Amino acid sequence: MSSSLIKSIDFQSTIQLVETRLRNYRPQLIQRAGVKNSAVMILFINRQNIPxxxxxxxxxxxxxxxxxxxxxxxxxxxxxxxxxxxARRETFEEIGIEPEQIQLLGQLDDFYTVTNFIVSPFVGLVTYEFRYRINEREVAKVLEVPLSLFLESTYFEVKKWPYQNRLYDVYFYHYQQEVIWGATAFMVNRFIGRVFQFNPAPDPVSPESCPI
Structure with a gap:
Protein backbone atom coordinates (compact mmCIF):
# COMPACT_ATOMS: atom_id res chain seq x y z
CA MET A 1 0.00 0.00 0.00
CA SER A 2 1.24 3.48 -0.82
CA SER A 3 2.09 5.53 2.28
CA SER A 4 0.73 8.60 0.51
CA LEU A 5 -2.70 6.97 0.56
CA ILE A 6 -2.81 6.37 4.30
CA LYS A 7 -1.28 9.77 5.04
CA SER A 8 -4.09 11.37 3.05
CA ILE A 9 -6.70 9.75 5.32
CA ASP A 10 -7.50 11.70 8.46
CA PHE A 11 -7.89 10.10 11.86
CA GLN A 12 -11.68 9.88 11.79
CA SER A 13 -11.73 8.33 8.31
CA THR A 14 -9.22 5.72 9.45
CA ILE A 15 -11.33 4.82 12.49
CA GLN A 16 -14.43 4.56 10.29
CA LEU A 17 -12.57 2.19 7.98
CA VAL A 18 -11.44 0.03 10.91
CA GLU A 19 -14.99 -0.11 12.26
CA THR A 20 -16.40 -1.01 8.85
CA ARG A 21 -13.90 -3.80 8.24
CA LEU A 22 -14.24 -5.31 11.72
CA ARG A 23 -17.91 -4.69 12.49
CA ASN A 24 -19.19 -7.97 11.05
CA TYR A 25 -15.97 -9.94 11.31
CA ARG A 26 -16.24 -13.10 13.36
CA PRO A 27 -12.83 -13.84 14.88
CA GLN A 28 -11.57 -17.40 15.00
CA LEU A 29 -11.47 -18.30 18.69
CA ILE A 30 -9.20 -21.02 20.03
CA GLN A 31 -10.35 -23.35 22.78
CA ARG A 32 -7.78 -25.72 24.22
CA ALA A 33 -7.60 -27.47 27.55
CA GLY A 34 -4.78 -26.54 29.88
CA VAL A 35 -3.81 -23.24 28.25
CA LYS A 36 -3.59 -19.78 29.79
CA ASN A 37 -5.88 -17.08 28.40
CA SER A 38 -4.71 -13.52 27.89
CA ALA A 39 -5.80 -10.45 25.96
CA VAL A 40 -4.19 -7.34 24.47
CA MET A 41 -5.43 -3.97 23.25
CA ILE A 42 -4.48 -2.66 19.83
CA LEU A 43 -5.23 0.94 20.73
CA PHE A 44 -5.65 3.90 18.41
CA ILE A 45 -4.86 7.41 19.58
CA ASN A 46 -5.24 10.71 17.72
CA ARG A 47 -2.08 12.79 17.40
CA GLN A 48 -2.60 15.94 15.31
CA ASN A 49 -5.22 14.14 13.22
CA ILE A 50 -2.79 11.30 12.47
CA PRO A 51 -3.66 7.77 13.65
CA ALA A 87 -7.50 -6.27 28.01
CA ARG A 88 -8.91 -3.03 29.43
CA ARG A 89 -8.00 -3.89 33.03
CA GLU A 90 -4.43 -4.74 32.09
CA THR A 91 -4.17 -1.56 30.01
CA PHE A 92 -5.27 0.47 33.02
CA GLU A 93 -2.85 -1.33 35.33
CA GLU A 94 0.07 -0.86 32.93
CA ILE A 95 -0.38 2.66 31.55
CA GLY A 96 -3.34 4.19 33.37
CA ILE A 97 -5.95 4.45 30.61
CA GLU A 98 -9.36 4.04 32.26
CA PRO A 99 -11.53 1.20 30.88
CA GLU A 100 -14.32 3.70 30.21
CA GLN A 101 -12.00 5.66 27.92
CA ILE A 102 -11.67 2.73 25.49
CA GLN A 103 -14.20 2.28 22.70
CA LEU A 104 -14.23 -1.22 21.18
CA LEU A 105 -13.78 -1.26 17.40
CA GLY A 106 -13.49 -5.00 16.89
CA GLN A 107 -11.70 -8.23 17.68
CA LEU A 108 -9.11 -10.25 15.73
CA ASP A 109 -8.43 -13.98 15.60
CA ASP A 110 -6.97 -15.63 18.69
CA PHE A 111 -3.25 -16.32 18.63
CA TYR A 112 -1.62 -19.38 20.24
CA THR A 113 1.95 -19.10 21.51
CA VAL A 114 4.48 -21.84 22.17
CA THR A 115 4.54 -20.70 25.80
CA ASN A 116 1.00 -22.13 26.01
CA PHE A 117 -0.95 -18.87 25.95
CA ILE A 118 -3.98 -18.01 23.88
CA VAL A 119 -3.88 -14.28 23.15
CA SER A 120 -7.11 -12.51 22.18
CA PRO A 121 -6.40 -9.17 20.43
CA PHE A 122 -9.02 -6.41 20.71
CA VAL A 123 -8.94 -3.23 18.64
CA GLY A 124 -9.97 -0.05 20.39
CA LEU A 125 -9.94 3.73 20.40
CA VAL A 126 -8.96 6.06 23.24
CA THR A 127 -11.93 8.39 23.20
CA TYR A 128 -10.58 11.49 24.94
CA GLU A 129 -7.45 13.17 26.25
CA PHE A 130 -5.64 11.48 29.12
CA ARG A 131 -2.31 11.39 30.89
CA TYR A 132 -0.31 8.17 31.07
CA ARG A 133 0.19 6.69 34.53
CA ILE A 134 2.92 4.13 33.93
CA ASN A 135 3.45 1.08 36.11
CA GLU A 136 7.22 1.39 36.36
CA ARG A 137 7.58 -2.20 37.53
CA GLU A 138 6.24 -3.51 34.21
CA VAL A 139 6.59 -0.71 31.65
CA ALA A 140 9.85 1.03 30.77
CA LYS A 141 8.18 3.46 28.36
CA VAL A 142 5.22 4.01 26.06
CA LEU A 143 5.58 4.24 22.29
CA GLU A 144 3.05 5.94 20.02
CA VAL A 145 3.79 4.64 16.53
CA PRO A 146 2.21 6.19 13.41
CA LEU A 147 -0.08 3.73 11.65
CA SER A 148 1.55 4.67 8.33
CA LEU A 149 4.77 2.92 9.39
CA PHE A 150 3.00 -0.45 9.15
CA LEU A 151 1.62 0.33 5.70
CA GLU A 152 5.03 0.46 4.05
CA SER A 153 7.53 -2.30 3.36
CA THR A 154 10.45 -0.01 4.23
CA TYR A 155 10.31 -0.66 7.97
CA PHE A 156 9.50 -4.37 7.77
CA GLU A 157 11.69 -7.44 7.51
CA VAL A 158 11.49 -11.20 7.93
CA LYS A 159 14.26 -13.16 9.62
CA LYS A 160 14.87 -16.85 10.04
CA TRP A 161 14.67 -17.68 13.73
CA PRO A 162 15.89 -20.97 15.26
CA TYR A 163 13.58 -22.70 17.71
CA GLN A 164 13.62 -26.36 18.78
CA ASN A 165 15.83 -27.43 15.88
CA ARG A 166 13.73 -25.65 13.27
CA LEU A 167 13.95 -22.35 11.44
CA TYR A 168 10.89 -20.10 11.44
CA ASP A 169 10.01 -16.87 9.66
CA VAL A 170 9.69 -14.14 12.31
CA TYR A 171 8.43 -10.62 11.59
CA PHE A 172 10.20 -7.39 12.58
CA TYR A 173 9.05 -3.75 12.32
CA HIS A 174 11.63 -1.00 12.92
CA TYR A 175 10.62 2.27 14.56
CA GLN A 176 13.31 4.80 15.44
CA GLN A 177 15.69 2.90 17.75
CA GLU A 178 13.13 0.24 18.71
CA VAL A 179 12.13 -3.08 17.15
CA ILE A 180 8.63 -4.56 17.27
CA TRP A 181 8.94 -8.28 16.63
CA GLY A 182 7.66 -11.77 17.37
CA ALA A 183 4.05 -12.27 18.40
CA THR A 184 3.36 -8.52 18.59
CA ALA A 185 4.65 -7.96 15.05
CA PHE A 186 2.59 -10.91 13.87
CA MET A 187 -0.58 -9.43 15.39
CA VAL A 188 0.19 -6.05 13.79
CA ASN A 189 0.67 -7.80 10.46
CA ARG A 190 -2.60 -9.69 10.81
CA PHE A 191 -4.48 -6.52 11.76
CA ILE A 192 -3.07 -4.54 8.82
CA GLY A 193 -3.89 -7.38 6.46
CA ARG A 194 -7.47 -7.67 7.71
CA VAL A 195 -8.32 -3.97 7.68
CA PHE A 196 -6.09 -2.47 4.98
CA GLN A 197 -5.51 -5.54 2.75
CA PHE A 198 -1.77 -4.97 2.94
CA ASN A 199 0.93 -7.46 3.89
CA PRO A 200 4.62 -6.64 3.39
CA ALA A 201 5.66 -10.25 3.95
CA PRO A 202 6.64 -11.95 0.67
CA ASP A 203 5.27 -15.27 1.93
CA PRO A 204 2.89 -14.69 4.87
CA VAL A 205 3.16 -17.22 7.68
CA SER A 206 0.41 -18.90 9.66
CA PRO A 207 0.04 -18.40 13.43
CA GLU A 208 1.38 -21.90 14.02
CA SER A 209 4.56 -20.94 12.16
CA CYS A 210 5.48 -18.15 14.58
CA PRO A 211 7.43 -19.57 17.51
CA ILE A 212 7.68 -16.42 19.62
Whole structure:
Protein backbone atom coordinates (compact mmCIF):
# COMPACT_ATOMS: atom_id res chain seq x y z
CA MET A 1 0.00 0.00 0.00
CA SER A 2 1.24 3.48 -0.82
CA SER A 3 2.09 5.53 2.28
CA SER A 4 0.73 8.60 0.51
CA LEU A 5 -2.70 6.97 0.56
CA ILE A 6 -2.81 6.37 4.30
CA LYS A 7 -1.28 9.77 5.04
CA SER A 8 -4.09 11.37 3.05
CA ILE A 9 -6.70 9.75 5.32
CA ASP A 10 -7.50 11.70 8.46
CA PHE A 11 -7.89 10.10 11.86
CA GLN A 12 -11.68 9.88 11.79
CA SER A 13 -11.73 8.33 8.31
CA THR A 14 -9.22 5.72 9.45
CA ILE A 15 -11.33 4.82 12.49
CA GLN A 16 -14.43 4.56 10.29
CA LEU A 17 -12.57 2.19 7.98
CA VAL A 18 -11.44 0.03 10.91
CA GLU A 19 -14.99 -0.11 12.26
CA THR A 20 -16.40 -1.01 8.85
CA ARG A 21 -13.90 -3.80 8.24
CA LEU A 22 -14.24 -5.31 11.72
CA ARG A 23 -17.91 -4.69 12.49
CA ASN A 24 -19.19 -7.97 11.05
CA TYR A 25 -15.97 -9.94 11.31
CA ARG A 26 -16.24 -13.10 13.36
CA PRO A 27 -12.83 -13.84 14.88
CA GLN A 28 -11.57 -17.40 15.00
CA LEU A 29 -11.47 -18.30 18.69
CA ILE A 30 -9.20 -21.02 20.03
CA GLN A 31 -10.35 -23.35 22.78
CA ARG A 32 -7.78 -25.72 24.22
CA ALA A 33 -7.60 -27.47 27.55
CA GLY A 34 -4.78 -26.54 29.88
CA VAL A 35 -3.81 -23.24 28.25
CA LYS A 36 -3.59 -19.78 29.79
CA ASN A 37 -5.88 -17.08 28.40
CA SER A 38 -4.71 -13.52 27.89
CA ALA A 39 -5.80 -10.45 25.96
CA VAL A 40 -4.19 -7.34 24.47
CA MET A 41 -5.43 -3.97 23.25
CA ILE A 42 -4.48 -2.66 19.83
CA LEU A 43 -5.23 0.94 20.73
CA PHE A 44 -5.65 3.90 18.41
CA ILE A 45 -4.86 7.41 19.58
CA ASN A 46 -5.24 10.71 17.72
CA ARG A 47 -2.08 12.79 17.40
CA GLN A 48 -2.60 15.94 15.31
CA ASN A 49 -5.22 14.14 13.22
CA ILE A 50 -2.79 11.30 12.47
CA PRO A 51 -3.66 7.77 13.65
CA UNK A 52 -1.11 6.21 16.01
CA UNK A 53 -0.99 2.85 17.80
CA UNK A 54 0.06 2.52 21.44
CA UNK A 55 2.79 0.06 22.43
CA UNK A 56 4.70 -0.51 25.65
CA UNK A 57 8.32 -1.46 26.19
CA UNK A 58 8.61 -4.04 28.94
CA UNK A 59 11.08 -3.58 31.77
CA UNK A 60 13.89 -5.96 32.66
CA UNK A 61 12.02 -6.89 35.86
CA UNK A 62 9.04 -8.65 34.30
CA UNK A 63 8.98 -12.42 34.20
CA UNK A 64 8.94 -12.92 30.43
CA UNK A 65 9.83 -11.02 27.24
CA UNK A 66 12.11 -8.61 29.09
CA UNK A 67 12.79 -5.38 27.22
CA UNK A 68 10.49 -6.26 24.32
CA UNK A 69 7.82 -4.12 22.67
CA UNK A 70 4.25 -5.31 23.19
CA UNK A 71 0.64 -4.18 23.21
CA UNK A 72 -0.89 -3.35 26.59
CA UNK A 73 -2.48 -6.49 28.01
CA UNK A 74 -1.96 -9.59 30.08
CA UNK A 75 -3.44 -12.70 31.67
CA UNK A 76 -7.11 -13.14 32.43
CA UNK A 77 -8.12 -12.97 36.10
CA UNK A 78 -10.91 -15.03 37.58
CA UNK A 79 -12.77 -11.78 38.31
CA UNK A 80 -12.78 -10.66 34.66
CA UNK A 81 -16.22 -10.97 33.07
CA UNK A 82 -14.67 -11.54 29.64
CA UNK A 83 -11.41 -11.12 27.75
CA UNK A 84 -12.25 -7.58 26.64
CA UNK A 85 -12.41 -6.68 30.32
CA UNK A 86 -9.05 -8.41 30.74
CA ALA A 87 -7.50 -6.27 28.01
CA ARG A 88 -8.91 -3.03 29.43
CA ARG A 89 -8.00 -3.89 33.03
CA GLU A 90 -4.43 -4.74 32.09
CA THR A 91 -4.17 -1.56 30.01
CA PHE A 92 -5.27 0.47 33.02
CA GLU A 93 -2.85 -1.33 35.33
CA GLU A 94 0.07 -0.86 32.93
CA ILE A 95 -0.38 2.66 31.55
CA GLY A 96 -3.34 4.19 33.37
CA ILE A 97 -5.95 4.45 30.61
CA GLU A 98 -9.36 4.04 32.26
CA PRO A 99 -11.53 1.20 30.88
CA GLU A 100 -14.32 3.70 30.21
CA GLN A 101 -12.00 5.66 27.92
CA ILE A 102 -11.67 2.73 25.49
CA GLN A 103 -14.20 2.28 22.70
CA LEU A 104 -14.23 -1.22 21.18
CA LEU A 105 -13.78 -1.26 17.40
CA GLY A 106 -13.49 -5.00 16.89
CA GLN A 107 -11.70 -8.23 17.68
CA LEU A 108 -9.11 -10.25 15.73
CA ASP A 109 -8.43 -13.98 15.60
CA ASP A 110 -6.97 -15.63 18.69
CA PHE A 111 -3.25 -16.32 18.63
CA TYR A 112 -1.62 -19.38 20.24
CA THR A 113 1.95 -19.10 21.51
CA VAL A 114 4.48 -21.84 22.17
CA THR A 115 4.54 -20.70 25.80
CA ASN A 116 1.00 -22.13 26.01
CA PHE A 117 -0.95 -18.87 25.95
CA ILE A 118 -3.98 -18.01 23.88
CA VAL A 119 -3.88 -14.28 23.15
CA SER A 120 -7.11 -12.51 22.18
CA PRO A 121 -6.40 -9.17 20.43
CA PHE A 122 -9.02 -6.41 20.71
CA VAL A 123 -8.94 -3.23 18.64
CA GLY A 124 -9.97 -0.05 20.39
CA LEU A 125 -9.94 3.73 20.40
CA VAL A 126 -8.96 6.06 23.24
CA THR A 127 -11.93 8.39 23.20
CA TYR A 128 -10.58 11.49 24.94
CA GLU A 129 -7.45 13.17 26.25
CA PHE A 130 -5.64 11.48 29.12
CA ARG A 131 -2.31 11.39 30.89
CA TYR A 132 -0.31 8.17 31.07
CA ARG A 133 0.19 6.69 34.53
CA ILE A 134 2.92 4.13 33.93
CA ASN A 135 3.45 1.08 36.11
CA GLU A 136 7.22 1.39 36.36
CA ARG A 137 7.58 -2.20 37.53
CA GLU A 138 6.24 -3.51 34.21
CA VAL A 139 6.59 -0.71 31.65
CA ALA A 140 9.85 1.03 30.77
CA LYS A 141 8.18 3.46 28.36
CA VAL A 142 5.22 4.01 26.06
CA LEU A 143 5.58 4.24 22.29
CA GLU A 144 3.05 5.94 20.02
CA VAL A 145 3.79 4.64 16.53
CA PRO A 146 2.21 6.19 13.41
CA LEU A 147 -0.08 3.73 11.65
CA SER A 148 1.55 4.67 8.33
CA LEU A 149 4.77 2.92 9.39
CA PHE A 150 3.00 -0.45 9.15
CA LEU A 151 1.62 0.33 5.70
CA GLU A 152 5.03 0.46 4.05
CA SER A 153 7.53 -2.30 3.36
CA THR A 154 10.45 -0.01 4.23
CA TYR A 155 10.31 -0.66 7.97
CA PHE A 156 9.50 -4.37 7.77
CA GLU A 157 11.69 -7.44 7.51
CA VAL A 158 11.49 -11.20 7.93
CA LYS A 159 14.26 -13.16 9.62
CA LYS A 160 14.87 -16.85 10.04
CA TRP A 161 14.67 -17.68 13.73
CA PRO A 162 15.89 -20.97 15.26
CA TYR A 163 13.58 -22.70 17.71
CA GLN A 164 13.62 -26.36 18.78
CA ASN A 165 15.83 -27.43 15.88
CA ARG A 166 13.73 -25.65 13.27
CA LEU A 167 13.95 -22.35 11.44
CA TYR A 168 10.89 -20.10 11.44
CA ASP A 169 10.01 -16.87 9.66
CA VAL A 170 9.69 -14.14 12.31
CA TYR A 171 8.43 -10.62 11.59
CA PHE A 172 10.20 -7.39 12.58
CA TYR A 173 9.05 -3.75 12.32
CA HIS A 174 11.63 -1.00 12.92
CA TYR A 175 10.62 2.27 14.56
CA GLN A 176 13.31 4.80 15.44
CA GLN A 177 15.69 2.90 17.75
CA GLU A 178 13.13 0.24 18.71
CA VAL A 179 12.13 -3.08 17.15
CA ILE A 180 8.63 -4.56 17.27
CA TRP A 181 8.94 -8.28 16.63
CA GLY A 182 7.66 -11.77 17.37
CA ALA A 183 4.05 -12.27 18.40
CA THR A 184 3.36 -8.52 18.59
CA ALA A 185 4.65 -7.96 15.05
CA PHE A 186 2.59 -10.91 13.87
CA MET A 187 -0.58 -9.43 15.39
CA VAL A 188 0.19 -6.05 13.79
CA ASN A 189 0.67 -7.80 10.46
CA ARG A 190 -2.60 -9.69 10.81
CA PHE A 191 -4.48 -6.52 11.76
CA ILE A 192 -3.07 -4.54 8.82
CA GLY A 193 -3.89 -7.38 6.46
CA ARG A 194 -7.47 -7.67 7.71
CA VAL A 195 -8.32 -3.97 7.68
CA PHE A 196 -6.09 -2.47 4.98
CA GLN A 197 -5.51 -5.54 2.75
CA PHE A 198 -1.77 -4.97 2.94
CA ASN A 199 0.93 -7.46 3.89
CA PRO A 200 4.62 -6.64 3.39
CA ALA A 201 5.66 -10.25 3.95
CA PRO A 202 6.64 -11.95 0.67
CA ASP A 203 5.27 -15.27 1.93
CA PRO A 204 2.89 -14.69 4.87
CA VAL A 205 3.16 -17.22 7.68
CA SER A 206 0.41 -18.90 9.66
CA PRO A 207 0.04 -18.40 13.43
CA GLU A 208 1.38 -21.90 14.02
CA SER A 209 4.56 -20.94 12.16
CA CYS A 210 5.48 -18.15 14.58
CA PRO A 211 7.43 -19.57 17.51
CA ILE A 212 7.68 -16.42 19.62
Missing amino acids: HLIFTKRTEWVETHKGQISFPGGMRDSTDADLFQT
